[in-house]
Amino acid sequence: MSQPPLIDSRRHAVFLDFDGTLVDLVDDPSAVVIAPAALARLEALRAELSGALAIVSGRRIADLDRFLSPLRFAAAGVHGLERRLHPDGAVERLAGPETLDALRAALAPTLLAESRLTLEDKGTALVLHYRTAPDLKDRAEQAMTEATQGRDDLVVMLGDNIVEVHPAGMDKGVAVAEMLQQPPFAGRVPVYVGDDTTDEFALRHVRDNGGVSIKVGTKESVAAHRLADVGAVHHWLGAAT
Numbered sequence: 001m002s003q004p005p006l007i008d009s010r011r012h013a014v015f016l017d018f019d020g021t022l023v024d025l026v027d028d029p030s031a032v033v034i035a036p037a038a039l040a041r042l043e044a045l046r047a048e049l050s051g052a053l054a055i056v057s058g059r060r061i062a063d064l065d066r067f068l069s070p071l072r073f074a075a076a077g078v079h080g081l082e083r084r085l086h087p088d089g090a091v092e093r094l095a096g097p098e099t100l101d102a103l104r105a106a107l108a109p110t111l112l113a114e115s116r117l118t119l120e121d122k123g124t125a126l127v128l129h130y131r132t133a134p135d136l137k138d139r140a141e142q143a144m145t146e147a148t149q150g151r152d153d154l155v156v157m158l159g160d161n162i163v164e165v166h167p168a169g170m171d172k173g174v175a176v177a178e179m180l181q182q183p184p185f186a187g188r189v190p191v192y193v194g195d196d197t198t199d200e201f202a203l204r205h206v207r208d209n210g211g212v213s214i215k216v217g218t219k220e221s222v223a224a225h226r227l228a229d230v231g232a233v234h235h236w237l238g239a240a241t
């Protein structure tokens with residue numbers, strides 16, 4: 001995998017993952033921080049791209065807004081189950097939290113028994129976190145498998161020290177493909193940057209459709225290009241032409 005080409009602000013639409021791409025991974029999911037200088041660079045880049053810059057994340061858009069405050073960006077949140085095409089627009093939700101009520105109940109005994117496993121409830125998705133208890137990886141995956149037994153309407157995804165469940169039929173690849181049909185992204189060449197397994201859906205879509213696919217870090221990937229870490233991502237974003 002090679003170094004990525006520089007962003008061409010006249011031609012490209014830029015889609016950026018959040019955790020592990022724009023911010024370093026930390027133990028507490030609520031404790032991620034973006035440097036003010038990096039935030040200012042993102043804002044400048046969005047203007048140069050005539051708005052064609054979006055965050056594509058497993059996070060809720062409300063959480064992204066909090067981390068990126070005072071800025072707001074176009075975004076696909078919860079792996080595409082939430083959408084906002086324009087920073088000042090309303091968030092569109094493609095599923096409601098009630099879909100996961102039975103799962104909340106089914107996971108409760110495991111959470112009671114294993115206090116080192118934590119649940120992040122994103123409404124339309126549930127996440128079991130085990131970063132601070134890596135020995136509980138199998139236990140978390142087993143609990144999620146058992147809780148989702150017979151639920152073909154749901155999909156379980158393994159991320160970086162997490163196991164996550166949400167309604168089936170949506171992933172970051174579908175989200176990027178759909179956003180590319182709409183202004184300000186339509187007609188531009190997609191660039192996608194991401195670090196995790198859930199980014200592979202989008203990296204594959206972009207790679208197969210003439211775009212620029214960029215993996216962050218050393219994990220295996222379908223991407224054509226690589227950047228070493230979060231610092232390298234911000235450096236590269238700042239070099240856009």
Ligand SMILES: O=P(O)(O)OC[C@H]1O[C@H](O[C@H]2O[C@H](CO)[C@@H](O)[C@H](O)[C@H]2O)[C@H](O)[C@@H](O)[C@@H]1O
Binds near residue numbers: 026032122
């Ligand atoms: O799609 P992303 O923007 O990369 O979001 C994926 C998940 O990110 C968060 O979890 C990850 O980051 C946490 C903070 O650094 C870390 O503690 C955790 O181990 C990582 O998996 C977020 O909490 C999840 O909801 C997102 O799905």
